[in-house]
Amino acid sequence: MKTAPSERHTLSILVDNEAGVLARIVGLFSARGYNIDSLTVADVSGDHAVSRITVVTSGPPAVIEQIMAQLDRLVPVHRVLDLTALGPHVEREMALVKVAGVGDKRVEALRLADIFRARPVDTTTQSFVFEISGSTEKVNQFVELMREVGLVEVARTGVVAIARGKEAV
Amino acid sequence: MASLSASAPRDLTGAEIIVQALTDLGVEVIFGYPGGAVLPIYDALFHQTRIRHILVRHEQAAIHAAEGYARSTGKPGVALVTSGPGATNAVTGITDAMCDSIPIVVLTGQVPTHLIGTDAFQECDTVGITRHCSKHNYLVKDVTRLGDIIHEAFHIATAGRPGPVVVDLPKDIQVARARYVRPGKIEHKTYKPQIKGDLKAIEAACEMIAAAERPILYTGGGIINSGPGAAQMLRELAKLTGAPVTTTLMGLGTIPQDDKQFLGMLGMHGSYEANMAMNQCDLMVCLGARFDDRVTGRLDAFSPNSKKIHVDIDRSSINKVVRVDLGIVGDVGHVLEDMLKVWKSRRLRTPDLAQWWAKIAGWRARDSFGFTQAGSEIMPQQAIKRLYELTRKAQPIITTEVGQHQMWAAQHFGFDAPNKWLTSGGLGTMGYGLPAAIGAQLGNPNALVIDIAGEASIQMNIQELGTAIQYRLPVKIFVVNNEYMGMVRQWQELNHGSRYSESYSDSLPDFVKLAEAYGWTGIRIENAADLDTGIAAMIATPGPVLVDCRVAQLTNCFPMIASGAAHTDMMLGPDDKTSAADEDAQALV
Numbered sequence A: 001m002k003t004a005p006s007e008r009h010t011l012s013i014l015v016d017n018e019a020g021v022l023a024r025i026v027g028l029f030s031a032r033g034y035n036i037d038s039l040t041v042a043d044v045s046g047d048h049a050v051s052r053i054t055v056v057t058s059g060p061p062a063v064i065e066q067i068m069a070q071l072d073r074l075v076p077v078h079r080v081l082d083l084t085a086l087g088p089h090v091e092r093e094m095a096l097v098k099v100a101g102v103g104d105k106r107v108e109a110l111r112l113a114d115i116f117r118a119r120p121v122d123t124t125t126q127s128f129v130f131e132i133s134g135s136t137e138k139v140n141q142f143v144e145l146m147r148e149v150g151l152v153e154v155a156r157t158g159v160v161a162i163a164r165g166k167e168a169v
Numbered sequence B: 001m002a003s004l005s006a007s008a009p010r011d012l013t014g015a016e017i018i019v020q021a022l023t024d025l026g027v028e029v030i031f032g033y034p035g036g037a038v039l040p041i042y043d044a045l046f047h048q049t050r051i052r053h054i055l056v057r058h059e060q061a062a063i064h065a066a067e068g069y070a071r072s073t074g075k076p077g078v079a080l081v082t083s084g085p086g087a088t089n090a091v092t093g094i095t096d097a098m099c100d101s102i103p104i105v106v107l108t109g110q111v112p113t114h115l116i117g118t119d120a121f122q123e124c125d126t127v128g129i130t131r132h133c134s135k136h137n138y139l140v141k142d143v144t145r146l147g148d149i150i151h152e153a154f155h156i157a158t159a160g161r162p163g164p165v166v167v168d169l170p171k172d173i174q175v176a177r178a179r180y181v182r183p184g185k186i187e188h189k190t191y192k193p194q195i196k197g198d199l200k201a202i203e204a205a206c207e208m209i210a211a212a213e214r215p216i217l218y219t220g221g222g223i224i225n226s227g228p229g230a231a232q233m234l235r236e237l238a239k240l241t242g243a244p245v246t247t248t249l250m251g252l253g254t255i256p257q258d259d260k261q262f263l264g265m266l267g268m269h270g271s272y273e274a275n276m277a278m279n280q281c282d283l284m285v286c287l288g289a290r291f292d293d294r295v296t297g298r299l300d301a302f303s304p305n306s307k308k309i310h311v312d313i314d315r316s317s318i319n320k321v322v323r324v325d326l327g328i329v330g331d332v333g334h335v336l337e338d339m340l341k342v343w344k345s346r347r348l349r350t351p352d353l354a355q356w357w358a359k360i361a362g363w364r365a366r367d368s369f370g371f372t373q374a375g376s377e378i379m380p381q382q383a384i385k386r387l388y389e390l391t392r393k394a395q396p397i398i399t400t401e402v403g404q405h406q407m408w409a410a411q412h413f414g415f416d417a418p419n420k421w422l423t424s425g426g427l428g429t430m431g432y433g434l435p436a437a438i439g440a441q442l443g444n445p446n447a448l449v450i451d452i453a454g455e456a457s458i459q460m461n462i463q464e465l466g467t468a469i470q471y472r473l474p475v476k477i478f479v480v481n482n483e484y485m486g487m488v489r490q491w492q493e494l495n496h497g498s499r500y501s502e503s504y505s506d507s508l509p510d511f512v513k514l515a516e517a518y519g520w521t522g523i524r525i526e527n528a529a530d531l532d533t534g535i536a537a538m539i540a541t542p543g544p545v546l547v548d549c550r551v552a553q554l555t556n557c558f559p560m561i562a563s564g565a566a567h568t569d570m571m572l573g574p575d576d577k578t579s580a581a582d583e584d585a586q587a588l589v
């Protein structure tokens, strides 16, 4: 059987903020062999009742449809949205990028950071930690460039995403 | 303040809350086994008479008994086990209930909250272990939430697609006190299964059926879960549409076995006519079934030229393995009701299916369940056929173990009503049948309950002979004893050059003596001439009876679609054997 090409989809999952709920979601992905390219989770409600999980996954359309349906039947899941299918949305991730070096490389790192609007949030005479946020591609590009000028460590948040326009989900 | 508290309702302990909530929920019987982490609950049970506790001999059996009770009564089953080994022993049963969508609630003891995570004595991560084999689970950390959680657990177990729910109960919560208020109707904040199907889609479905030339209704356990009304409406839909009906293993009983439109069970050991009709139909209407691999055979050859409609309460079942043309999410009973309404209000006519039925008659003529009984050696099929014929009037409840005997029972035992056939379909758990029969007997005290067993499977929960005796349950066990793990032996014969590696049932006990040791009656049948009298004696003997029926050892279960073969590649008998299976076939289950 031919399989349709894999697509990247960004899902928003609103869940009841109860113990074990993240394990339930992650376990579903591993048990059924679905991909997780990125995962973020945080409490988003005033009363700590609801968390929002953003998962970037990839697979053929039928698999994406199955992932949505499987998530939807978990008891603590309020809603599952396929932001990629729903249309225009904003995706951002944040990274902290540590670069060590002296001399020209150090100057070059600072210059590149400026172009990418990455801010130094920690500075020593031999290192910087830059904070950068943007699309996954932009962060990837920045990290790649930093490799040439002394990259030593990266920490990334993973993707958070929200639909454009005035409507709430 | 003293005067105030005198008039206020007395706080209950957690254990008392559990028992009170179960009572309020109408629970009549629970299956359990005590241990340190549930002693307060056992103490609360000691002080009351409304709920009957059935002491099993192994926690796995408690779960299967709860399943048997649930499947045969339509009410949720309840089990109570201790922490650690009690909980882990229950896991097979919980998974079994998950696979077959059986509503049960399992209460597990847990070490006190402050010891959780310290590797305390008999601590295990029960919610972690059961997270993916239960429909939902809870770890109760606050006694004030306990009553609501018990009620919610029953709601989740029974609403939507049913399944097992586990409630893990730390011991300190069982002794802490709180007020218990019986909640009203449960409106879960997130879990709201869709019950009614989309009317437009239902109308489209009716039009598709009316226009079809070669329709088939492919029905499953969802119809049984939906309640007896659903089976009734299926029968009406079959009449109105004139379409042939087949059922999955789990769906036996949704339509009377002698209904002219019934083609028998489909799938790996289903009838030739059912599988051929699935293959050749132009419209397949799947009602509460899930395109399991035991049903579809090779997927790319599965019913290649049909349009497909799928009605299921679980949206994730639709388009999971087979793409369908029309999916309808809803309780199959409600959807059938709406289909009947639409069919009648639109005055749709029963289509002329004469040509289709003529084709089916040709397939039927192959008599794919046929076998020959000759001589004194009992053919296993004959044993089940006579068991059926001699007990039919009593409308027995049949449970099974897993193996060839299970498939022969599905083929040769006929069912006229739902909730009479209890078998482990999805997980295929040997050891299911005896405890399930015990649960069914408790839910149906006057019914004739028979576990059709294999000599290997029955040994997996044989200790439950004691449970049946203790509670005077007149359960019957009919062991189809071929001295082999027959189904394993059959696969070894077909796929592994008849190398019977570890599949001979060596060192069998004397089942008659074993039965007698437990206080059962034991009967042995060895000769075809004695089959009827042996079965009659089993029925006539009060109390529990085990029959050790010696049958031909090397009989294979046919027809058979080998794993990964198409519906059209059925082996109808021993002469149809496929050539030695290649490596691809050996990799399939």
Ligand SMILES: Cc1ncc(C[n+]2csc(CCOP(=O)(O)OP(=O)(O)O)c2C)c(N)n1
Binding pocket: B401, B402, B403, B404, B405, B406, B428, B429, B430, B453, B454, B455, B456, B457, B458, B480, B482, B484, B485, B486, B487, B488
């Ligand atoms: C718990 C468990 N272990 C192993 C199996 C694999 N298995 C399936 S059928 C079977 C043999 C069953 O033998 P028996 O109960 O004698 O039934 P028969 O096939 O001979 O009728 C085995 C081992 C299983 N289904 N369940």
Ligand SMILES: [Mg+2]
Binding pocket: B403, B454, B455, B456, B480, B481, B482, B483, B484, B485, B486
């Ligand atoms: Mg056997």
